[in-house]
Each structure stands twice: as structure tokens, then as C-alpha cells.
């Protein structure tokens with residue numbers, strides 16, 4: 593730990609998986625982490641100041657998301673935010689876990705997926721721009737390998753929302769970069785979390801590294817993207833997938 597003033601991260605979807613690993617990594621490095629998700633503070637994922645710094649919000653509801661932005665601003669010390677990690681994401685399945693393609697995804701699901709995976713990140717980033725500018729902060733959008741190829745399990749709405757989020761990262765890097773805020777994306781492959789579908793072991797056989805990634809391996813790179821090690825990185829999408837994309 594160094595003598596820097598305590599930095600603050602806003603992290604969406606911290607209750608499990610990659611988000612849970614991310615909150616632990618930043619907390620261990622001395623950051624204050626404000627978390628957002630639909631449920632109350634998860635007792636199975638405790639961290640220092642967790643209950644006080646957890647905000648319940650449904651990111652599929654734009655009005656609730658904007659309400660949360662106001663609440664977050666109120667909670668920030670000196671109006672300063674050092675990093676925003678847009679991690680919350682949803683990937684609905686059909687009956688019996690079936691893949692939802694372009695022909696059978698209900699319109700309502702399509703809209704909900706885009707609201708959580710794509711519109712919420714831009715609402716949060718724009719809503720907290722002044723706070724990020726004050727610290728020359730960083731934004732990390734969590735995309736997916738499914739954003740750049742048809743995936744056997746991830747549905748069409750999920751995949752297109754992640755492709756859109758990758759495009760948004762590029763656009764934001766151009767606009768926010770001029771204001772001193774870096775914007776990057778991280779695109780995980782198959783990471784050992786509850787979002788994975790049965791049958792993933794078949795995909796693992798095709799991955800050069802022959803194994804799933806761990807949530808902490810993703811969290812470590814998110815940490816780098818929010819800190820000085822990546823001070824000239826802007827508009828990048830880092831693929832973390834054991835070589836699945838080659």
C-alpha cells in the first residue's frame with residue numbers, strides 16, 4: 593500500500609462471479625468499492641464496508657439506474673470517482689436452458705438484455721463523468737468473446753449487446769479520452785462462474801490452454817486497466833480467454 597489518498601471504484605454486479613473477485617482484488621489493494629446489484633448486500637460475498645457501500649438497483653430499469661447515479665454521487669467523497677467497472681450482465685436462456693437465437697428471442701428479453709448490458713453502462717458513465725474527470729479516472733466495460741463470434745450457448749441478444757458494448761467502448765474512448773478519462777474493455781472467454789452453460793466442457797477441449805479461466809484472473813486485468821500500469825491504454829479490448837480466439 594502507498595501514500596495515495598484512498599481511491600474509489602464503482603462496480604456493477606459484484607455479488608458473484610467476476611464481480612465478486614473484482615471487489616476482493618480492489619479491496620485488498622486499499623480501494624473503497626461501491627457496489628451495485630438488484631439484491632441486498634450478499635452475505636456470502638462480504639468485504640470491508642460492503643453493507644454501507646452497496647446500492648440496490650435494477651439496471652434493467654432506466655429510471656432506477658438514474659436514481660442510483662444520484663445516490664452514488666451523494667456517497668462519493670469530494671465528488672471523486674477513480675474507476676467505473678460495468679460488469680453486470682445478463683444472458684437469458686430459453687426453456688431447458690436452450691440457446692435463444694435471432695428467431696426465437698422474445699422482444700421483451702432482447703430489450704432487457706440491451707438495457708442491462710449496453711444502456712446501463714452509458715447511463716452510469718455519462719452520469720458520473722464529472723466525478724471521473726476530477727481524478728483522471730478509468731472506465732472498464734466487461735464485454736465477451738460472444739461479441740465477436742457466434743457462440744454455442746450465449747444467445748443472440750447477449751452477443752449483439754456485447755458487440756455494441758465493444759463499439760461503445762471505442763466511441764467513449766474517443767470522447768472521454770479528450771477529457772482525461774480512459775475507457776477500455778475486457779472480453780472474457782469461458783470463466784468459471786454461474787453464467788456458464790452445461791456443455792462448456794466441450795468448448796474447453798478447443799481452448800489452447802485446455803481449461804476455464806478463473807474470476808480472479810479476470811479481476812487482475814480489470815485492476816490493471818484501472819491503475820497507472822495502463823496509463824496510455826485507451827479504447828482497447830483485452831481478450832482474456834486462454835487463446836480461445838486464435
Ligand SMILES: NC(=O)c1ccc[n+]([C@@H]2O[C@H](COP(=O)([O-])OP(=O)(O)OC[C@H]3O[C@@H](n4cnc5c(N)ncnc54)[C@H](OP(=O)(O)O)[C@@H]3O)[C@@H](O)[C@H]2O)c1
Nearest residue numbers: 605606607609610629630631651652680681736783785787
Ligand atoms: N463468466 C463468463 O464466462 C463470462 C464470459 C464472458 C463475459 N462475461 C461477462 O462478465 C460479466 C460478469 O459475469 P459473471 O459470469 O460473473 O456473471 P454472474 O455470475 O451471472 O453475475 C452477474 C452480476 O450482475 C448482477 N445483475 C444481473 N442483473 C442485474 C440487474 N438488472 N441490475 C443490477 N445488477 C444485475 C448480478 O447481481 P444481482 O443478481 O444481485 O442483481 C450479479 O452480481 C458479465 O457482463 C458477463 O456478460 C462472463
